[in-house]
Ligand SMILES: Nc1ncnc2c1ncn2[C@@H]1O[C@H](COP(=O)(O)OP(=O)(O)O)[C@@H](O)[C@H]1O
C-alpha cells in the first residue's frame with residue numbers, strides 16, 4: 001500500500017499550505033489522489049471500481065462489447081455517476097476538500113465525449129442538492145464513450161491514411177499509394193499512424209452513423225477535458241498532449257521524409273488542427289469549420305489556470321470557491337508526469353493496457369508507436385519542444401488475467417508459481433514461444449489470435465501447437481509481452497543514438513524501468529521484466545495511482561505558477577518586489593525537483609536522497625545474467641517468429 005499520512009498530519013499540512021487533488025477516469029475505475037501542495041507527499045487515495053461499485057451498467061473490465069467483438073464502449077453516464085460516488089466517498093472519509101487549492105484530471109486517452117446543445121445551460125445551472133449525474137441526462141448528444149479498445153473504424157482509418165498521403169503527394173512525395181505509405185505520411189504529420197481507437201476516426205464514424213445526433217452536438221471533448229468541463233461547469237478545450245491522440249492534430253509540417261534525422265525544432269514549432277483531415281472527418285468544408293469549433297481551442301499551456309472550481313462543488317462538497325483548475329490530460333501523459341525521466345529510462349504502465357513511455361527531445365515518430373507533445377509544455381516553450389514517445393499494447397492485464405483464469409485455483413500466486421516452475425523446467429524461451437493476441441492488437445498492428453510454437457534451435461525449425469499449455473502459458477505470455485517491449489524500445493534507442501560505433505549500437509537496452517499500474521506489484525512480472533529487458537526494475541511509490549498523482553503534480557505546478565504570478569502583479573509594491581518572478585515561469589520538472597529536493601533535505605538527506613530520485617521508487621528486481629543472456633540471444637529468432645505468428649494466428 002502507498003504510505004498515506006494520518007488525518008492529523010493531513011490537518012497540519014493543510015493548515016500551512018493546503019492540498020492539491022488529482023482525479024483519474026481510466027478504463028476500469030475512477031480514482032482520486034490528495035497530495036500536500038507544498039511537499040507533493042500523498043495524503044489519501046480513493047477509487048470507484050466501475051464493474052463492482054456500479055454493477056447496474058453491466059460492464060466487464062469497465063466496458064461493454066458488441067456481439068462481433070469489434071465495438072467497445074462505456075456509458076457516458078457511468079463516468080459521471082462514478083464521479084458522484086467518488087465525491088460522496090471522499091466526504092464520508094472526511095477528506096478536507098475545503099483546503100484543496102488546485103485540481104487537475106486525467107482520463108483514458110482517445111475516448112470522446114459528445115456534449116449536446118443543452119449542455120452549456122445544464123452545466124451552468126447545476127443544483128447542489130442533487131447529484132451531478134441526475135442533472136446531466138440531456139447534456140450529451142451520444143450516450144456512449146467509445147473505448148480505446150474499440151476496433152470498429154477500419155474504413156475510417158483508411159480515409160485518414162489516404163488523406164495524409166494526398167497531402168504528402170501535394171508536398172512532393174513521388175510514390176504510389178499503399179497502406180504503409182499512408183500510415184507513414186499520417187505518422188509524420190500527426191505523430192501516429194491511423195489507429196481504430198484514435199478520436200478522429202471515432203468522430204468520423206459517429207458523424208457517418210448518426211447524422212441526427214451529430215447535428216445536435218455542440219462540443220466534442222476527450223475524457224480528460226470532459227472532467228475539466230465538469231469541474232469548472234464550463235466547456236473546456238483539449239490539452240495538447242491529449243490532442244495528439246486524435247490523429248487530427250498536426251505536429252509537423254514535414255510531409256515528405258526528406259531528411260533521415262529527427263525533425264528540426266522550427267519545422268515542428270507550429271502546431272494546429274489539420275484542415276484536410278478535419279474535412280475528411282466532417283464530410284464538407286462547412287462542417288469542418290463547425291467541427292473545429294466543437295473541438296475548441298487546444299490548451300497549449302499545460303499549467304494554465306482554466307478556471308475556478310464550479311459552484312456545485314463548492315456548495316455540495318465544501319470546496320473553496322478560489323480553488324483553481326488546470327487542464328486535464330490523458331492517463332498515460334499523466335503517468336509520465338509522475339516521473340522525471342532521463343534518457344535510457346522508461347515507465348512501464350501495466351494498467352488495462354500495457355504502455356511503455358519514453359522521453360524525447362526530437363520529433364522522431366515511428367509507425368508502430370506514438371509521439372505526443374510533452375504533457376507539461378508551457379505556451380512559451382516554442383523554441384524547445386519536447387515529446388513523450390509511447391508504445392501501447394491492448395493485450396496487457398486482461399490477457400494475463402485470461403491465462404490466470406485457466407489455472408486452478410485462478411489466482412495470481414498460482415500464476416506466479418507457474419511462471420517460475422515453468423522456467424526451471426525449461427518450458428520458456430528458447431524452447432517454447434507463444435503469442436496471445438486475444439483482442440486485435442495494436443503492436444503488431446491488427447494481430448489477432450493465439451499461437452504456440454515448440455522451437456528446435458531456430459525460428460525456421462518450429463512446430464505449431466494446437467493445445468494450450470497449462471504448465472507454461474503463464475511464463476510464455478510474460479516472455480512474449482516483454483520481448484516485444486525490448487525489441488521496440490531498442491528501435492527507439494537506436495534512432496536516438498547518434499554514434500554508429502559498436503559499443504553504442506550494442507548498448508541498446510534501458511538502464512531502468514519504473515513500473516506503475518494494477519499489475520506492477522506482481523513479483524513474477526517484476527522479475528521477468530528485469531530479465532527480458534535486461535535492466536533494473538523499480539516499483540513506483542505511486543504504483544496504483546500514478547495517473548491521479550501525475551494529475552495532482554500538474555495541479556501543484558499550476559498553483560505555484562499562479563500564486564507567483566498573482567504576487568508579482570500585486571498592488572502592494574513591497575509584495576510585488578518580493579515576488580519570485582521566475583516561479584511564475586518555472587518549468588514543470590524544475591518545480592517538481594525543487595519541491596522534492598526540499599522534502600528530502602528537510603527529512604535528513606543522505607539515504608533518503610537516493611530513495612527519492614524517482615519520488616520514492618524502490619528497486620524490486622535486478623536482471624539475472626543467466627536469463628538475460630538467454631533472452632538477448634533469442635531476440636532475433638523471436639522477432640522472426642513474431643512475423644510468422646501474425647499470419648499463422650490469422651489462419652487459426
Ligand atoms: N497481483 C496482480 N498481478 C497481475 N495483475 C494484477 C494484479 N492485481 C491487479 N492486476 C491487474 O491490474 C489491472 C487493473 O489495473 P489498473 O491500473 O487499475 O487499470 P486502469 O487504470 O486501466 O483502470 C486488472 O486488469 C488486473 O488484471
Ligand SMILES: O=C(CO)[C@@H](O)[C@H](O)COP(=O)(O)O
Pocket residue numbers: 026027028107108109110148197245330331332351352353354355392
Ligand atoms: O489507448 C491507450 C493509449 O493510447 C490506453 O493506454 C488508454 O489510455 C487506457 O489506458 P489504461 O486504462 O490501460 O491506463
